[in-house]
Amino acid sequence: MAKRERVVRMSVEQPLWRALTGYRVLTMVYAVLLYYAFNRGGYERPWIAIGYLAVLCCWTLATLPKVANAASCTKGFLVADLAVALVGILLTPLADAQAQSIDGPTLPSIWTAGSVLAYAIKGGWRWAGVASSLVAVANIVERGHPSRDTFHNVLLVWVASIAIGYVVEVARASERTLARALEIEAATRERERLARDIHDSVLQVLAMVQRRGTALGGEAAELGRMAGEQEVALRTLVAGGLTRPSLVSEDESEGAVVRVVEVDDEADADGPTDLRVLLAPRAGSRVTLSEPGAPVLLPSPAARELAAAVGAALDNVRVHAGEDAHAWILIEDWPDEVIVTVRDDGPGIPEGRLAQAEGEGRMGVALSIRGRLRDLGGTAELISVPGQGTEVELKVPRGKAGEK
Numbered sequence: 004m005a006k007r008e009r010v011v012r013m014s015v016e017q018p019l020w021r022a023l024t025g026y027r028v029l030t031m032v033y034a035v036l037l038y039y040a041f042n043r044g045g046y047e048r049p050w051i052a053i054g055y056l057a058v059l060c061c062w063t064l065a066t067l068p069k070v071a072n073a074a075s076c077t078k079g080f081l082v083a084d085l086a087v088a089l090v091g092i093l094l095t096p097l098a099d100a101q102a103q104s105i106d107g108p109t110l111p112s113i114w115t116a117g118s119v120l121a122y123a124i125k126g127g128w129r130w131a132g133v134a135s136s137l138v139a140v141a142n143i144v145e146r147g148h149p150s151r152d153t154f155h156n157v158l159l160v161w162v163a164s165i166a167i168g169y170v171v172e173v174a175r176a177s178e179r180t181l182a183r184a185l186e187i188e189a190a191t192r193e194r195e196r197l198a199r200d201i202h203d204s205v206l207q208v209l210a211m212v213q214r215r216g217t218a219l220g221g222e223a224a225e226l227g228r229m230a231g232e233q234e235v236a237l238r239t240l241v242a243g244g245l246t247r248p249s250l251v252s253e254d255e256s257e258g259a260v261v262r263v264v265e266v267d268d269e270a271d272a273d274g275p276t277d278l279r280v281l282l283a284p285r286a287g288s289r290v291t292l293s294e295p296g297a298p299v300l301l302p303s304p305a306a307r308e309l310a311a312a313v314g315a316a317l318d319n320v321r322v323h324a325g326e327d328a329h330a331w332i333l334i335e336d337w338p339d340e341v342i343v344t345v346r347d348d349g350p351g352i353p354e355g356r357l358a359q360a361e362g363e364g365r366m367g368v369a370l371s372i373r374g375r376l377r378d379l380g381g382t383a384e385l386i387s388v389p390g391q392g393t394e395v396e397l398k399v400p401r402g403k404a405g406e407k
Contacts, residue, residue: 016171019074019124023117024070031063037112051098055091055110062087064116068070076125085122087133088115092141109145119164128168135161167278211232219292232287278341281310282332285317292332299336301399305379309399310345312383316345316395339401340381342390345396346394352387372397 035056046052062084065303068078091111098110108114115138123131137158166209209230216227286292301309313332320330328349335342372395379399387393 008071009401012330016174018074019171020070020072024067027067027070027114027117027122028119030112031060034110034114035061035114037108046099048098051094051160052110052332055098059091059111059114060388065345070121073125076121081118081122081125081130085118085137087111087139089117091115092138092145096147102291110140115185116160116164119160120167123164123168124171126168127172128165129266130162131168132161138330144383154372232289236284236286249301274303276303276306277307278309278334278343281306282313282343285313285332289328290317290330291334292334294334295336297336299334299341301341301401305399306377308379309341309381310398311371312397313343315346315375316397320345320347320393322359323398325354341399341401343397345390345397348392350388351384351391351393353389 038052038056066080066084069075069077069084088111092109092115095109119131119134119138122134139161142157187377212230212232213227213229216223216225218231219227225397279294282292315331317330320328324330324347328347330345330347333342333346334346335344372385373383376397376399380401381397384398385393386396
């Protein structure tokens with residue numbers, strides 16, 4: 004089984020993680036320098052401040068790989084990182100009781116914002132809102148009697164973190180949209196390349212066989228007719244662009260990932276199948292296929308059974324309506340069901356003919372069509388008026404189709 008996968012990885016948020024890494028290191032250095040600047044008057048318990056800042060430096064340097072990307076930045080790390088910041092805020096009045104009265108900086112100072120920003124980049128604005136609210140509560144508790152400056156700083160961190168989180172979510176959505184656009188563009192280019200190759204080789208050969216066969220007559224004419232039908236079917240397939248859809252991963256830990264995967268039918272037996280791909284070969288010079296512009300996805304077993312039921316209906320058209328009869332296949336894709344209608348311009352079915360056929364042991368309609376649809380949880384309705392053709396409507400509910 005051959006399988007070829009082409010991966011294009013995109014991440015617009017990676018620069019934010021690099022910026023956060025630099026921010027944490029710089030603010031760690033700033034917190035240490037700020038302590039020595041304010042220590043000229045002396046801390047009441049300097050050992051608390053020194054001990055905390057030592058832990059802060061070790062923690063910051065040891066966890067730099069954790070803020071290198073979204074995959075490394077786990078929920079457990081975020082909780083622990085925020086706990087380090089909150090503990091530092093609450094330890095500030097224990098290290099210096101005058102910190103509450105002079106409205107000075109806390110021990111971690113602006114390093115705390117780095118913890119909140121990690122929440123924003125990892126989880127978006129909702130996570131940022133929770134983290135910044137906890138920091139706000141810790142600052143208010145630390146101050147005891149918070150001043151206007153305290154409320155101003157708390158509000159600034161809260162608004163800035165939520166805004167950054169929202170921007171990150173918008174960037175991720177735009178990234179996924181761009182990935183899908185690139186996927187469609189790549190599929191279109193591949194389809195056009197295949198169409199050129201087919202046109203320059205297979206289609207020209209089929210057209211030549213059709214012309215020569217018609218000119219020779221006899222059995223060669225029948226071969227030419229069959230070649231003409233296959234030419235029409237192949238042109239329909241190429242023009243319709245029934246390309247197996249690529250896969251776009253929305254894994255936020257790595258950014259948008261475009262995977263264009265080509266596998267054989269057996270490899271995709273359990274996944275969704277585009278019904279249009281299965282019915283496209285049925286189109287020909289006397290069979291017209293009308294389909295939606297988007298893939299009509301059903302579980303593979305259900306799609307194959309539905310396509311087989313359509314094939315049985317077309318077999319009935321050829322047998323009972325004659326080789327010159329025309330047939331039309333219409334695919335309708337609704338949110339709750341898929342409907343395929345097969346209509347022909349034959350003489351129709353005489354009244355009572357189906358019951359007679361079942362009595363004679365010919366179960367084409369009963370088993371090949373209605374039986375398949377019944378197993379899928381769907382229905383098959385046959386409408387025929389003598390002299391006005393026959394119409395078979397096949398309905399497959401989406402919820403029951405996967406239970407087969």
